[in-house]
Amino acid sequence: MDDSAELPDNWGRWGEDDERGTLNLITDEVRERAAREVRTGRAVSLAVPVRPAPVLSGPFAPTTTTDASPVQQLMVYAGSPAPATVDVITVTTHHPLMTHLDALSHIVRDGQVYPGRPVNDTVTMAGVRHGSTTAFAEGIVTRGVLLDLAVDGPVPADHSVTPEDLEAAEKRQGVLVESGDALIARFGWVQTRYRGNPMPGMSVAAARWMHERGVSLYGGDLGDSHPSLEPDLPAAMHGVALPRMGMPLIDGVDADELAVVCAELGRYRFLLSVAPPRVHGLTGVPVNPVAIF
Numbered sequence: 001m002d003d004s005a006e007l008p009d010n011w012g013r014w015g016e017d018d019e020r021g022t023l024n025l026i027t028d029e030v031r032e033r034a035a036r037e038v039r040t041g042r043a044v045s046l047a048v049p050v051r052p053a054p055v056l057s058g059p060f061a062p063t064t065t066t067d068a069s070p071v072q073q074l075m076v077y078a079g080s081p082a083p084a085t086v087d088v089i090t091v092t093t094h095h096p097l098m099t100h101l102d103a104l105s106h107i108v109r110d111g112q113v114y115p116g117r118p119v120n121d122t123v124t125m126a127g128v129r130h131g132s133t134t135a136f137a138e139g140i141v142t143r144g145v146l147l148d149l150a151v152d153g154p155v156p157a158d159h160s161v162t163p164e165d166l167e168a169a170e171k172r173q174g175v176l177v178e179s180g181d182a183l184i185a186r187f188g189w190v191q192t193r194y195r196g197n198p199m200p201g202m203s204v205a206a207a208r209w210m211h212e213r214g215v216s217l218y219g220g221d222l223g224d225s226h227p228s229l230e231p232d233l234p235a236a237m238h239g240v241a242l243p244r245m246g247m248p249l250i251d252g253v254d255a256d257e258l259a260v261v262c263a264e265l266g267r268y269r270f271l272l273s274v275a276p277p278r279v280h281g282l283t284g285v286p287v288n289p290v291a292i293f
Helices: 021-025 028-035 163-173 204-213 236-241 256-265
Strands: 043-045 071-076 086-091 100-102 140-148 182-186 217-220 249-251 269-274 284-286 290-292
Touching: 028 140, 028 269, 043 256, 140 163, 140 256, 163 204, 182 256, 182 269, 204 236, 236 249
Parallel strands: 140 182, 182 217, 217 249
Antiparallel strands: 043 290, 071 086, 100 249, 100 284, 140 269, 269 290
């Protein structure tokens, strides 16, 4: 089957005004199913730790690189002795070293934002009017499933992950990704990604598989290959899953500790809690996803 044929698309599935996309698949029954995965209370963060950089050097600061912090911190000095200490921070949300949740307005498809709103009417200088972080106001709680693709070492840079790879991981780990589940994928690249070298990623066929399974949310240490391993097709996650399927993406996940805990417990399913700051009108927001066993 040609991967370019009938790319998965949810435009109109939940109405013309929908802003939640595949989060609509997280029903009360799905959350109840997720709650049943909590047995010991053990918690694991999936976020990359960030150490803020002080705003001190101004225009004489050295040229930034991908190693630069996505958070700049300005301490507000209130004199001494001070009754309290405060600071102001500037956050670059869509930074490769910041674990963040992409809203549906982040990627534009043919001049439109999911599910078919003209981008000029949607994203303005005053903020995002549709498909923003407003949709995350209640947080996201669902069952998470880790598919560890790196049990034998990091996924090779020239490999595009296929449905067969995902199903092999399911079989190896004794799990089944079902409608409403969040898929967490581990490529084994958390320490070496975004260094200017080629990186693997999901194939469009894998995105179609997620659509057929009813995945509500994707998070991984990688998403799209770079450079593209399918140059004639849109990027699987940021070109298909996010703008076409309406699937929010958690970029920059660190699933290494999660994989260790899953292997130790012999359990690859867990309750996933994603509770971003309740800031409306953004294209994305920093987030600390937590897996609870």
